[in-house]
Amino acid sequence: MNSTAHFEIIVVGGSYAGLSAAMALGRSLRSVLLIDSGLPCNRYTPHAHNFITHDGVKPSNISEQAKSQVLNYPSVTFIDDVAIQGVKSDPGFRIFTKKGKEFTAKKLIFATGIKDTMPDIYNFSSCWGISVVHCPYCHGYEIRHKKTAIISNGEQAMHLASLVLNLTKDLVILTSGKANFNTDQILKLTKNNITLIEKEVAGIEHENGYIKNVVFKDNSKEDFHAAYASLPFTQSSDIPDLLGCQLNEQGLIKVDGMQKTTVDGVFACGDNSLRARSIANAVSTGNMAGAMANMELAQEEF
Structure with a gap:
């Protein structure tokens, strides 16, 4: 010492x-x-x-x-x-x-x-801070008008959706399981043309940290250019x-x-x-x- x-x-x-x-x-x-x-x-x-x-x-x-x-x-x-x-x-x-x-x-x-704490989603950490982001104020302008996922559920998903909708109208919430929204929240999501996918997320296909597709556990895919997540x-x-x-x-x-x-x-x-x-x-x-x-x-x- x-x-x-x-x-x-x-x-x-x-x-x-x-x-x-x-x-x-x-x-x-x-x-x-x-x-x-x-x-x-x-x-x-x-x-x-x-x-x-x-x-x-x-x-x-x-x-x-x-x-x-x-x-x-x-x-x-x-x-x-x-x-x-x-x-x-x-x-x-x-x-x-x-x-x-x-x-x-x-x-x-x-x-x-x-x-x-990174979720159990293959390649998530490879995209974190690049095309999978936490904050629309820090990153939202750069991914504006792009097809965007919100990997979240319930209140947190609603919070992000309300902020991100101003940046892109092509918005999908990936609940990675059964959706947890009340009737009023479902009405708001429907009104704003925000769709839900309840299939569990398995991984992300990317190129140098930039998302190409989200892969679900049933082996289906959905193309996205960006995603938000609260960890x-x-x-x-x-x-x-x-x-x-x-x-x-x-x-x-x-x-x-x-x-x-x-x-x-x-x-x-x-x-x-x-x-x-x-x-x-x-x-x-x-x-x-x-x-x-x-x-x-x-x-x-x-």
């Missing part, structure tokens, strides 16, 4: 939210450690959208530029590592990493993201939970309007605490977390 290094604030996770938090802190002359292993959840997505000044840019280009700017602030230190354990200590916290390092800080910011997820890091940070009913870290968790001195930002997943939202919440962590320190020191 290496000797312990001390920082005012440790930011766990160095993608968009973590980099944004670190920039706010670096500009406030705080000694910051940024821990990240370079595996953002959107690493397979070819282009980022709905983020002004960076619309259509490859996500990794955005994070690389952001990292270079953040590390221009001399009080910010970056390490390529994974935080695997965290404990409370006096007067703050202690973080242990996969590479056997130990760090302490007065405050923690978790920008650790979430891990999507279950787990937290990428269990450290916030082990520290006592509460999760909400969706499995996200519970935060207030200042990105403070239910544990004093611990903040969370980005996808781990925000249902609206996008780079723009991650950057916004990261900036808030950094500013509020700095404010707490400033008030404690004043």
